[in-house]
Amino acid sequence: MAELSYRDAVIRGISQEMRRDKNVVFLGEDIGAAGGVFKATVGLFEEFGPLRVRDTPISEQAILGAAMGAAMTGLRPIAEIMFSDFIAVCFDYIANEMPKIAYMTNGQVKCPLVIRTGNGAGVRFGAQHSQSVENWTMMIPGLKVVAPSSPVDVIGLMAAAIRDNNPVIFHEHKALYATKGEVPDGEIIDTLGTAKILRAGTDCTILALALMVPRALEAAEILAREHGINAEVVDVRSLVPLDTQTILGSVAKTGRLFTVEENPRLLGWGAEIASIVADEGFWDLDGPIVRITTPHIPLPAADHLEDLALPNAARIVDKIRRVMNG
Amino acid sequence: MSLRSNPVASLNDDIGPNIRLELYRLQVEIRDCEKRAYDLFLQNMIKGTSHLSLGQEAIAAGFGVAMKKGDKSFCTYRGHAHTLARGVPMEAMLGELMLRDIGLMRGKGGSMHLTSVEHGVMGSYAIIGAHLPIACGSAWRAQYLGEKDVSVCFFGDGTTNIGAFHEALNFAVIWKLPVVFVCENNLYMEYTLNADVTAVPSPAGDRASAYGLPKIVIDGNDADVVYRTAMAAIEKARNGEGPSLIECLTYRHSGHSRADPGKYRPPGELERWLEKDPLKIYKQRLAEFNVDAAQVAAIEVESKRKVEVATELCKASPSAPVELLTADVYADGGWAWRN
Incomplete structure (x- = not known):
C-alpha cells in the first residue's frame, strides 16, 4: 500500500x-x-x-x-x-x-x-x-x-x-x-460497468462522477454533521455499461435521489439515470429526483465565475437540505 | 500460347498472358456484376442506395491482381469493385446489396459497408476520408509487429479536400508506413465537377509534393498501367520504403448514386469516355498480344453465368433472422449497456 x-x-x-x-x-x-x-x-x-x-x-x-x-x-x-x-x-x-x-x-x-x-x-x-x-x-x-x-x-x-x-x-x-x-501494491484490475458505494447512508442517495465525487462526499459529511441527513454517496464510475442495480438498490434503501453532474444541464448523464429510476424505482421514491448540475452555459475562465458554475459542496448541501426539509 | 506468333509484343510483355487474362476476368466480372446491380435496383430488388464503379473497373482489377493474400483493402461506399477484386464471391456481394441473409454481413451493413476480413477487405467506409487514417493504423500494426502485408486505401477525388486526407498522408510519411493511397479521379465529387472546387488540377497528384511524395498520375482506364503502378507501390511499401499516393484518371459511366442520372455532365463527355472504356481498351490489348481468343470468350461466357447463378442464389436467400437486430453492438456479441 x-x-x-x-x-x-x-x-x-x-x-x-x-x-x-x-x-x-x-x-x-x-x-x-x-x-x-x-x-x-x-x-x-x-x-x-x-x-x-x-x-x-x-x-x-x-x-x-x-x-x-x-x-x-x-x-x-x-x-x-x-x-x-x-x-x-x-x-x-x-x-x-x-x-x-x-x-x-x-x-x-x-x-x-x-x-x-x-x-x-x-x-x-x-x-x-x-x-x-x-x-x-x-x-x-x-x-x-x-x-x-x-x-x-x-x-x-x-x-x-x-x-x-x-x-x-x-x-x-x-x-x-x-x-x-x-x-495497493501489485497488479490492479477492476471491472467496467460497476458503481461503488463510497459512503453508506439511509436518508438519500447522491450519485456523482469524477470531480463531483469528492465534492459529494464533502457535502455528505456536512449534511450529517450539521443537518442530520445521512446521505449515501455512489460513485457511478462507469456510464456505459451502467450499473443500474447498485443505483436502484441504493434508491430502494434511501427513497431519495440526487445527481451531482459537472456537465451542462441538458441531457447530462443524470437525466438518463433519473429516467431509469423514474421508470423502475418510482415506488421506492419518497420525493422528486433532483439533478444538481452546471448551468447550461459555456464555462468562463475567471476563477470566481468558474467556481460559481460548478456544483460544489456548499451548493450540494444547500439544495439537498432544502429539498429534504420540504 | 499464341504470343509466339507476335515476337515484338512478347519481347515487350512484362505482364504475360496469364496475368492479363486475370486482369480481364476481373474487369468483366465487375462490369457484369455492377450492371446486374443496376438492373436489380430498377426491379426494386435492391433497396437503399448504391454507388457503381461502371467505367472504373481497371483500377480495382489492377490492384486486385497486384495485391497478395494477407494484404488489406480499405474501400469507400463505392466499393463493390474492390470487394470483388479480392475474390469475394458475387453472391456475397450482391446478397449484401439486396440485404439478404446470404450477404457478406447478412444485410446489416448494406452496399456502403462491404467487408470481408477473410479476403482482406477490412471495410468500406461511407464518411469521406475516414478510412485513410484507419489504413495508416493497419499499416502501423504491420510495421510494429514486423508483418509483411501492405494496406491499400481507395478513395475518390472529392476526398482530397477533406482534412483526414491530409492528416493521413502526413502521418504515413513521417512514420514511413506500408500503405498505398489510391485516388480514383472520376472528375466529379458527387454532382460537382471536382476541378471547380479544387485549388490544383490534379487533386491528389498536385498535393503529393506537400508530403514529400512523387506526383503519380496514371491512366486509370488501362489495367496494365494500373497493375504496373500498383506492383511498384506495393513492393515499395512491403520493402519498408514507405507510402505512395497514386492518382488514377477514370470516369464513372453512371451517376454518383442510384438517385443520380448525371445530368450535370456536358453533352458528349460520356461518349468520349466510352471510347476509353477500360474493357474495350483491354480486349484490344489482349488481341494485340495474341492472347488466346477462345480463353477471352470463355471468360465472358463464364462471367455471365456466374452473375446468373449469384442472382438466383440471392433471390432465394431469406432475410436475416431478427435476432441480428441487437447482435454485435459490443464485442461479446450482445448489446447490453446496463445491468
Missing part, C-alpha cells in the same frame, strides 16, 4: 498493461519525450521506447483513425486526446467509425482500444479546454465510457479498459490529477 497521485496512477495503469502485453501501444500528442502536458505519461517513453509510445503531430483524426486501424488488425492501442473538448475535432471516429464497425460488419471486426482524455473544469482554461463531455460519448451505442475519481480506480479501470474488446472512452479529470489516494 502506498499513496499515489491520480496522475501517477495513470502512468502506473498504462505501464502495468504495457508490461503485460506487447500488443498494447500508445499514441498521442506530446505523450512521449515530453511526458504529457499533464505529466500523466512521464517515464513511459523511456521504459517502452519510441515504437510503442509514439508522439504524433496535432492530427486528432489521424490519431484516432490510426488507433482504430491498429485495433482492427490486432493491436490494443491507447490513444490520447489531450483535452476532451478536442473530441469534437475527431468525433467521426467516436460517433461513426469505432462504435459501429463490429455491428456493420456482422461481428467480423473488433475494435479493442482506449481513448484517454483530459476532461472537466477547475483549472481556469476557459470554454474550449474545460468541458465535461462524458455525455457526448455516453449517447453512442457501441462505446463504453468510464470516468474514475480516485487513483486506485484509475489503475483498475484503465487495466479493464485496455483488456476490453470494445472502444472505451476513458475520461480523466484534469482537476483530479494532483489528488492522492491509497493504492
Whole structure:
C-alpha cells in the first residue's frame, strides 16, 4: 500500500498493461519525450521506447483513425486526446467509425482500444479546454465510457479498459490529477460497468462522477454533521455499461435521489439515470429526483465565475437540505 | 500460347498472358456484376442506395491482381469493385446489396459497408476520408509487429479536400508506413465537377509534393498501367520504403448514386469516355498480344453465368433472422449497456 497521485496512477495503469502485453501501444500528442502536458505519461517513453509510445503531430483524426486501424488488425492501442473538448475535432471516429464497425460488419471486426482524455473544469482554461463531455460519448451505442475519481480506480479501470474488446472512452479529470489516494501494491484490475458505494447512508442517495465525487462526499459529511441527513454517496464510475442495480438498490434503501453532474444541464448523464429510476424505482421514491448540475452555459475562465458554475459542496448541501426539509 | 506468333509484343510483355487474362476476368466480372446491380435496383430488388464503379473497373482489377493474400483493402461506399477484386464471391456481394441473409454481413451493413476480413477487405467506409487514417493504423500494426502485408486505401477525388486526407498522408510519411493511397479521379465529387472546387488540377497528384511524395498520375482506364503502378507501390511499401499516393484518371459511366442520372455532365463527355472504356481498351490489348481468343470468350461466357447463378442464389436467400437486430453492438456479441 502506498499513496499515489491520480496522475501517477495513470502512468502506473498504462505501464502495468504495457508490461503485460506487447500488443498494447500508445499514441498521442506530446505523450512521449515530453511526458504529457499533464505529466500523466512521464517515464513511459523511456521504459517502452519510441515504437510503442509514439508522439504524433496535432492530427486528432489521424490519431484516432490510426488507433482504430491498429485495433482492427490486432493491436490494443491507447490513444490520447489531450483535452476532451478536442473530441469534437475527431468525433467521426467516436460517433461513426469505432462504435459501429463490429455491428456493420456482422461481428467480423473488433475494435479493442482506449481513448484517454483530459476532461472537466477547475483549472481556469476557459470554454474550449474545460468541458465535461462524458455525455457526448455516453449517447453512442457501441462505446463504453468510464470516468474514475480516485487513483486506485484509475489503475483498475484503465487495466479493464485496455483488456476490453470494445472502444472505451476513458475520461480523466484534469482537476483530479494532483489528488492522492491509497493504492495497493501489485497488479490492479477492476471491472467496467460497476458503481461503488463510497459512503453508506439511509436518508438519500447522491450519485456523482469524477470531480463531483469528492465534492459529494464533502457535502455528505456536512449534511450529517450539521443537518442530520445521512446521505449515501455512489460513485457511478462507469456510464456505459451502467450499473443500474447498485443505483436502484441504493434508491430502494434511501427513497431519495440526487445527481451531482459537472456537465451542462441538458441531457447530462443524470437525466438518463433519473429516467431509469423514474421508470423502475418510482415506488421506492419518497420525493422528486433532483439533478444538481452546471448551468447550461459555456464555462468562463475567471476563477470566481468558474467556481460559481460548478456544483460544489456548499451548493450540494444547500439544495439537498432544502429539498429534504420540504 | 499464341504470343509466339507476335515476337515484338512478347519481347515487350512484362505482364504475360496469364496475368492479363486475370486482369480481364476481373474487369468483366465487375462490369457484369455492377450492371446486374443496376438492373436489380430498377426491379426494386435492391433497396437503399448504391454507388457503381461502371467505367472504373481497371483500377480495382489492377490492384486486385497486384495485391497478395494477407494484404488489406480499405474501400469507400463505392466499393463493390474492390470487394470483388479480392475474390469475394458475387453472391456475397450482391446478397449484401439486396440485404439478404446470404450477404457478406447478412444485410446489416448494406452496399456502403462491404467487408470481408477473410479476403482482406477490412471495410468500406461511407464518411469521406475516414478510412485513410484507419489504413495508416493497419499499416502501423504491420510495421510494429514486423508483418509483411501492405494496406491499400481507395478513395475518390472529392476526398482530397477533406482534412483526414491530409492528416493521413502526413502521418504515413513521417512514420514511413506500408500503405498505398489510391485516388480514383472520376472528375466529379458527387454532382460537382471536382476541378471547380479544387485549388490544383490534379487533386491528389498536385498535393503529393506537400508530403514529400512523387506526383503519380496514371491512366486509370488501362489495367496494365494500373497493375504496373500498383506492383511498384506495393513492393515499395512491403520493402519498408514507405507510402505512395497514386492518382488514377477514370470516369464513372453512371451517376454518383442510384438517385443520380448525371445530368450535370456536358453533352458528349460520356461518349468520349466510352471510347476509353477500360474493357474495350483491354480486349484490344489482349488481341494485340495474341492472347488466346477462345480463353477471352470463355471468360465472358463464364462471367455471365456466374452473375446468373449469384442472382438466383440471392433471390432465394431469406432475410436475416431478427435476432441480428441487437447482435454485435459490443464485442461479446450482445448489446447490453446496463445491468
